[in-house]
Amino acid sequence: MGDRTFFVGGNWKMNGLKPKIDEIIQFLNAGPLSDKTEVVVSPPTIYLDYARQKLNSNIGVAAQNCYKAESGAFTGDISPGMIKDCSCDWVILGHSERRNVFGENDELIGDKTKCALANGLNVIACIGEQLEEREANQTMDVVCKQTKALIEKIGDNWGKVVLAYEPVWAIGTGKTASPEQAQEVHADLRKWLAKNTSETIAQNVRIIYGGSVNAANCKDLAAKGDIDGFLVGGASLKPDFVKIVNAKE
Ligand code: PEP
Numbered sequence: 001m002g003d004r005t006f007f008v009g010g011n012w013k014m015n016g017l018k019p020k021i022d023e024i025i026q027f028l029n030a031g032p033l034s035d036k037t038e039v040v041v042s043p044p045t046i047y048l049d050y051a052r053q054k055l056n057s058n059i060g061v062a063a064q065n066c067y068k069a070e071s072g073a074f075t076g077d078i079s080p081g082m083i084k085d086c087s088c089d090w091v092i093l094g095h096s097e098r099r100n101v102f103g104e105n106d107e108l109i110g111d112k113t114k115c116a117l118a119n120g121l122n123v124i125a126c127i128g129e130q131l132e133e134r135e136a137n138q139t140m141d142v143v144c145k146q147t148k149a150l151i152e153k154i155g156d157n158w159g160k161v162v163l164a165y166e167p168v169w170a171i172g173t174g175k176t177a178s179p180e181q182a183q184e185v186h187a188d189l190r191k192w193l194a195k196n197t198s199e200t201i202a203q204n205v206r207i208i209y210g211g212s213v214n215a216a217n218c219k220d221l222a223a224k225g226d227i228d229g230f231l232v233g234g235a236s237l238k239p240d241f242v243k244i245v246n247a248k249e
Helices: 018-030 044-054 082-085 097-102 108-120 129-134 139-154 179-196 199-204 218-222 240-245
Strands: 004-013 038-042 059-063 090-093 122-127 161-165 206-210 229-232
Touching: 004 090, 004 240, 018 038, 018 044, 018 139, 018 240, 038 090, 044 059, 044 229, 082 108, 082 122, 090 108, 097 122, 108 122, 122 139, 129 139, 139 161, 139 179, 161 179, 179 199, 179 206, 218 229, 229 240
Parallel strands: 004 038, 004 229, 038 059, 059 090, 090 122, 122 161, 161 206, 206 229
Antiparallel strands: none
């Protein structure tokens, strides 16, 4: 089995003015955060620099999105280089809200992933099925198609990618996938990656789970062999996030 450091990401989404951000930064810096877990939080774009300057250096910072070009006439967007320039090393791409609210497709997410990696960023790449797709037994078809669109774009850069399996029906709904449901998808995805990339990549890539993770359910999820961490939305705004970071201890 690969040596996969537990990874917990906090996606703040479009939440928090400076007083709230200061409060989150305060509980994150106070921790204590397990040194066995890699922690990366994702503030709204406009606060990337502010948060990076105030957060302890053991906490990574991710943008929630970026464009597929290095610069140019793309009003309202940001480039991977701008994220790096704010001393942030990560970006979340393909989040279900980007796919479903902003209409991003696999091709655009692939192009963004390629550009982010080429510019030295690490990528949290999100995949996941809708409720109707799960009910029609299409979960693996959907997540494999979404992952397939990334393979060529990632190339030799799998070491800089974390895959986040986030069933859309579990995001922000309070409905968590059971540890068994999540483990099943993660294990099948790892087998699929072994066939479609290489055994080494499949064993080493971290596959994290996202969807209503909280302080009460995180330990059972973290105990599963193929769940290598979490991407956390709502609960990342609360001190409970520290408990989720320490779920593996
Ligand atoms: C997310 O936004 O990635 C997420 C998993 O949200 P929540 O934890 O609120 O379901």
